[in-house]
Amino acid sequence: MKLKAEKICKKFNRKTSGASYFYAVNETDFELAESSLTAVYGRSGGGKTTFLNMLGGLLEPSGGRLIIDGKDIYSMPDRELSEFRNKNIGIIPQGSTALPTLTVLENVLLPRLMYGKSDESARKYAMELLEKVGIAGLSQAMPNELSGGELRRMAIARALMNKPSVLLADEPTGDLDDENTALVLSLLRDTAKEGTSVLIVTHEGEAENYADIVLKMDSGILKNKE
Numbered sequence: 001m002k003l004k005a006e007k008i009c010k011k012f013n014r015k016t017s018g019a020s021y022f023y024a025v026n027e028t029d030f031e032l033a034e035s036s037l038t039a040v041y042g043r044s045g046g047g048k049t050t051f052l053n054m055l056g057g058l059l060e061p062s063g064g065r066l067i068i069d070g071k072d073i074y075s076m077p078d079r080e081l082s083e084f085r086n087k088n089i090g091i092i093p094q095g096s097t098a099l100p101t102l103t104v105l106e107n108v109l110l111p112r113l114m115y116g117k118s119d120e121s122a123r124k125y126a127m128e129l130l131e132k133v134g135i136a137g138l139s140q141a142m143p144n145e146l147s148g149g150e151l152r153r154m155a156i157a158r159a160l161m162n163k164p165s166v167l168l169a170d171e172p173t174g175d176l177d178d179e180n181t182a183l184v185l186s187l188l189r190d191t192a193k194e195g196t197s198v199l200i201v202t203h204e205g206e207a208e209n210y211a212d213i214v215l216k217m218d219s220g221i222l223k224n225k226e
Contacts, residue, residue, distance in 0.1 A: 001069045001088060001165035003032040003055065003197065008064035010050050010220075024050040026220045027064065032166065032199055037192040039211035040201045040222070047220040048201035049094070049170055055199065056168045057085040068166070083115055090159030090196075092169040096151045098143035104130065104154055105139040111161045122161075129157035133187055149180030156187055160196075167191060167198045173206065185210045 010025040025047045032038060032055070042048045053059035054066065057073050065072045068088065073081055098107050108126045116122075130136040133153035138146060146154065152172060159167055169188060173181040181204075189210040192198040200207050201217075208214050208225075216225040 001197070002034065002067070003166055004067045005030040005055065006065045006067065008054055008061040008066060010047075010054060010059065011062040023220050025054065025061075025217075025222075028222045030055075030222060032197050033213055034197050035192060035195050036212040037189055037198045037200065037210060038213040038215065039207040040199065040215045040217050041203065041205070041208075041225060042201070042217035043203055046217050048203075048217050050220075051217060051222070052168050052170050052199065052201045056089055056091050057081055058091070086111055086115055087162055088164050088166060090162070090164035090167040092152075092155045092159050092167070092172050094170045094174060096143065096148075096155070098146075098151060098154060100143050103140050103142060104135065104146070107143065107154060108158045108161055111158060126157070126161060129160055130154075133157050134183070147180075149176055149183065152176065152180070152184050153187065156184070156191075160191065165197060167196050169198070169200045171202055171204075172200060173202065173204055181206055 006029060007027045009023060009027045011021050011023050013021050040048055054061050060074050066074055073084060076084060105126055108129060109122060112122045127136060127139060130139055133156055135150050135153050138150060143151060172184050176184065185207055188198050188200060214225040216223055
């Protein structure tokens with residue numbers, strides 16, 4: 001599945017004096033390489049998260065188009081876009097977004113439950129994903145029992161639950177120690193090798209060792225990393 005951004009940008013209004021608006025992401029063309037891992041580096045506040053959220057169907061651009069599988073996704077009605085995103089795009093947001101009242105297994109099953117049902121085959125696949133990320137033994141644990149690295153691995157499993165063609169990860173190694181950073185980046189690299197198009201936005205340099213393509217975003221401008 002091809003993801004292509006055509007001259008997308010994001011403008012926000014200012015409430016302070018001076019210019020009445022600013023661009024978090026300047027006009028950008030971008031195509032996510034299929035079956036590869038792309039890393040976008042940049043300092044905090046440089047526009048990386050805004051860029052990822054636009055690519056993920058979470059934040060409508062101020063201009064331009066986002067074409068996925070030949071469809072301009074922001075021309076879709078809200079419900080159609082939500083279903084399309086849930087089926088085709090896996091998103092690993094910053095921090096923990098686990099629902100605290102659900103077990104690890106139930107959290108992983110959540111994307112399937114939103115627009116379908118949790119049958120035995122779904123539960124079996126969820127357990128396979130938990131095995132893949134190394135926390136199958138914690139399937140019945142509650143999120144507050146997990147370490148930061150374990151929560152991040154659960155988030156990866158949940159993002160893969162609907163077998164998405166595109167996986168977008170926002171600072172996936174933030175606040176992790178070296179061991180868990182290597183583990184998470186290896187999981188994302190393996191996911192790309194298996195056919196998913198993976199994008200990481202990060203301010204940490206370690207991801208470069210795992211990426212096929214390395215880009216930089218600075219002050220809302222996307223360019224090749226020097």
